[in-house]
Amino acid sequence: MRRRVGGILDGVDNRTPGPPVAGMVDPAHPPSRRAPLRWAVGSAAWWLLLAAGQLVWVEFDKRMPWLHILVGVVTVLGAVISVAVVPLWRYRVHRWEIGPQAVYARTGWLVQERRIAPISRVQTVDTHRGPLDRLFGLANVTVTTASSAGAVHIVALDVDVADHLVAQLTDIAAIGAEDAT
Amino acid sequence: MTLPAPPEIAWQRLSPRMMLVHPVHELLRELPWLIGAVILGSTTGNQFWTVAVLVFTAGVGVARWYTTSYRIDADPESGQVQLRTGLLQRKVLSLPRNRIRSVQSDARLLHRLLGLAVLRVSTGQEAKGENSSGVFELNAVRVEQVPRLRAILLAGSAQPADAAAAVPAAEGTVLARWQPSWLRYAPLSVSGLLTIAAAAGVVYESGAVGPLRHSRLVESGLDAAQRLGVAGTAAVIAALVLLASVVLAVLRSLLTFGNLVLLRQADVLHLRHGLLRLRERAYDMSRLRGATLRQPLLVRAFGGARLDAVMTGVHGAGESSVLLPPCPVATTEAVLIELIGDRDVVTGPLRGHGRRAAARRWTRALGLPLLMGSAMAVATVVDGISVVPVWLWPAWVAVTAWCALLAADRVSALGHRVDGRWLVMRAGSFERRRDCLATAGIIGWTVRQSPLQRRAGVATLVAATAAGIKRYPLIDVPENEVWAVAAEASPWVADSIWAIR
Numbered sequence: 297m298r299r300r301v302g303g304i305l306d307g308v309d310n311r312t313p314g315p316p317v318a319g320m321v322d323p324a325h326p327p328s329r330r331a332p333l334r335w336a337v338g339s340a341a342w343w344l345l346l347a348a349g350q351l352v353w354v355e356f357d358k359r360m361p362w363l364h365i366l367v368g369v370v371t372v373l374g375a376v377i378s379v380a381v382v383p384l385w386r387y388r389v390h391r392w393e394i395g396p397q398a399v400y401a402r403t404g405w406l407v408q409e410r411r412i413a414p415i416s417r418v419q420t421v422d423t424h425r426g427p428l429d430r431l432f433g434l435a436n437v438t439v440t441t442a443s444s445a446g447a448v449h450i451v452a453l454d455v456d457v458a459d460h461l462v463a464q465l466t467d468i469a470a471i472g473a474e475d476a477t
Numbered sequence: 478m479t480l481p482a483p484p485e486i487a488w489q490r491l492s493p494r495m496m497l498v499h500p501v502h503e504l505l506r507e508l509p510w511l512i513g514a515v516i517l518g519s520t521t522g523n524q525f526w527t528v529a530v531l532v533f534t535a536g537v538g539v540a541r542w543y544t545t546s547y548r549i550d551a552d553p554e555s556g557q558v559q560l561r562t563g564l565l566q567r568k569v570l571s572l573p574r575n576r577i578r579s580v581q582s583d584a585r586l587l588h589r590l591l592g593l594a595v596l597r598v599s600t601g602q603e604a605k606g607e608n609s610s611g612v613f614e615l616n617a618v619r620v621e622q623v624p625r626l627r628a629i630l631l632a633g634s635a636q637p638a639d640a641a642a643a644v645p646a647a648e649g650t651v652l653a654r655w656q657p658s659w660l661r662y663a664p665l666s667v668s669g670l671l672t673i674a675a676a677a678g679v680v681y682e683s684g685a686v687g688p689l690r691h692s693r694l695v696e697s698g699l700d701a702a703q704r705l706g707v708a709g710t711a712a713v714i715a716a717l718v719l720l721a722s723v724v725l726a727v728l729r730s731l732l733t734f735g736n737l738v739l740l741r742q743a744d745v746l747h748l749r750h751g752l753l754r755l756r757e758r759a760y761d762m763s764r765l766r767g768a769t770l771r772q773p774l775l776v777r778a779f780g781g782a783r784l785d786a787v788m789t790g791v792h793g794a795g796e797s798s799v800l801l802p803p804c805p806v807a808t809t810e811a812v813l814i815e816l817i818g819d820r821d822v823v824t825g826p827l828r829g830h831g832r833r834a835a836a837r838r839w840t841r842a843l844g845l846p847l848l849m850g851s852a853m854a855v856a857t858v859v860d861g862i863s864v865v866p867v868w869l870w871p872a873w874v875a876v877t878a879w880c881a882l883l884a885a886d887r888v889s890a891l892g893h894r895v896d897g898r899w900l901v902m903r904a905g906s907f908e909r910r911r912d913c914l915a916t917a918g919i920i921g922w923t924v925r926q927s928p929l930q931r932r933a934g935v936a937t938l939v940a941a942t943a944a945g946i947k948r949y950p951l952i953d954v955p956e957n958e959v960w961a962v963a964a965e966a967s968p969w970v971a972d973s974i975w976a977i978r
Binding site: 320322396400410411412413443445447 | 789920921922923924925926927928931939941942943947948957960961963964965967969970971972973974975976977978
């Protein structure tokens with residue numbers, strides 16, 4: 297689903313120099329409560345595939361048992377970390393919020409990003425739902441601007457929250473047709 | 478400017494002289510084919526094949542001219558420019574006129590001999606959808622028509638109806654003119670080496686190596702090599718390659734940029750250069766979002782710099798954004814000041830990123846050498862003096878010293894400067910760059926932290942724009958200043974509900 301959104305130029309630009317900005321509070325809203333589960337299942341699938349490959353390998357090649365054990369330990373460790381630890385970590389980091397002028401989101405786990413984009417420059421609002429997202433009733437929203445480096449990704453939202461968000465963004469932004477570059 | 482008024486604008490053809498150019502280019506492109514045909518002709522004793530291929534190629538050229546046409550709608554706001562091409566498969570390429578951001582013309586040698594030029598139009602949008610799957614290219618029109626067409630095409634973008642009217646007549650101000658002294662920066666690039674590599678590749682591919690091997694030149698070369706020994710031969714070959722690459726690079730630079738003129742006419746920036754292949758670009762100044770002063774290490778060592786435009790609708794990297802090739806840094810700064818209109822933005826002092834950012838530069842540069850050094854020391858202590866070859870120690874010292882210099886250089890480069898109108902970012906040693914971005918063009922901010930950056934209390938700030946290379950990172954800004962920079966540049970960050978005052 298893709299909605300084309302026009303842009304408005306910020307009407308107010310009375311650059312009264314206020315006190316310098318000391319920082320930014322984090323955006324308010326967490327993703328869906330089902331998000332960690334969805335992330336865990338998503339990465340578990342890959343690790344299972346890898347484990348299956350290793351079982352096949354063990355079946356056909358029984359030399360060097362120490363190598364099998366080493367690889368097995370690495371796989372189990374990786375799987376535990378990415379299925380149990382990473383989703384919860386991501387859930388603690390991921391936040392999003394729509395303000396009157398801007399969209400702000402925080403993502404990542406090990407490497408963390410905060411990204412903010414002005415709503416007046418929003419070009420499109422995309423909703424994306426993969427098979428797993430459907431299974432868990434989730435949706436991902438991408439807010440794009442004219443810069444390929446400035447798209448704000450808000451992932452793993454409840455479907456109704458995502459729909460509301462898209463409607464809200466379209467409402468705020470849909471006046472005029474500046475080319476937003 | 479005069480445009481045909483009726484609502485249905487007639488389709489116009491390209492210059493009929495292209496019937497001469499296309500076949501020749503076609504022949505060059507189909508050279509392997511042609512050689513095949515000639516060989517086939519001479520082996521079978523029947524020249525029919527050669528003639529048939531020639532006729533076919535010429536026929537394609539004529540047909541292409543006949544089937545290609547273009548038109549420009551009169552209304553600059555809602556009108557379109559359209560290009561109709563295709564012999565068997567008809568294709569119509571349409572661009573809205575108000576999306577045109579830059580117009581460039583390009584004339585290769587053959588085009589110039591015939592008084593023709595290729596006109597290329599680029600828009601802000603990346604190629605999207607079926608109607609813009611190709612480049613909008615008029616190949617070719619009469620060179621006398623180019624200024625008029627360019628004025629018409631650029632008149633549609635933004636507002637400057639007055640600029641368009643002024644273009645054909647006004648002289649404009651010359652911002653920079655090529656000087657012979659610029660040639661001294663040419664050998665410092667790798668373009669000569671690349672040319673040699675490409676030429677070697679072509680020679681090797683074409684199978685000319687076989688006969689060459691038995692030629693007298695190569696035989697005498699081999700004799701000389703035997704007399705010199707391996708090291709001597711390698712040195713001689715290296716010297717020859719170096720010399721050839723320097724000569725080629727200088728020659729290439731001269732041919733590409735000799736006679737370069739950068740001039741500004743009202744709201745349009747004109748760049749023209751090329752001795753053999755003449756290239757002309759016209760940029761809409763209202764799309765200029767800043768510029769990047771780039772200083773590769775060697776060029777910087779000789780007091781040079783190059784200038785790239787940061788512009789929407791123009792690809793940020795590579796040739797299309799070049800405003801000035803390597804030239805004295807004073808020239809690039811003068812041009813940039815002229816374009817930006819603010820001396821401090823271009824040459825003013827920057828705010829450094831502090832102790833922690835510096836420490837990160839040092840640990841990155843010296844971490845590996847120190848690790849290796851201690852490993853070598855431990856090995857010497859444990860296994861005796863003979864384990865580590867003696868020459869390794871001076872080499873290690875040299876590498877470490879070099880890394881230290883690199884770190885010091887990177888530390889001294891890193892900095893930024895921000896006010897309500899301009900964001901300046903400088904970084905790098907090998908490829909030092911000073912990006913000057915108009916804050917009005919910044920349409921997104923990213924603050925990124927790796928675990929190590931979180932521990933050091935610094936963050937990477939990325940300004941997103943629709944212009945240039947789109948992503949302009951500023952590394953290792955102190956955590957407590959990072960949002961202040963963004964807020965200073967963008968009022969919509971400062972006024973957002975998340976800002977802490």
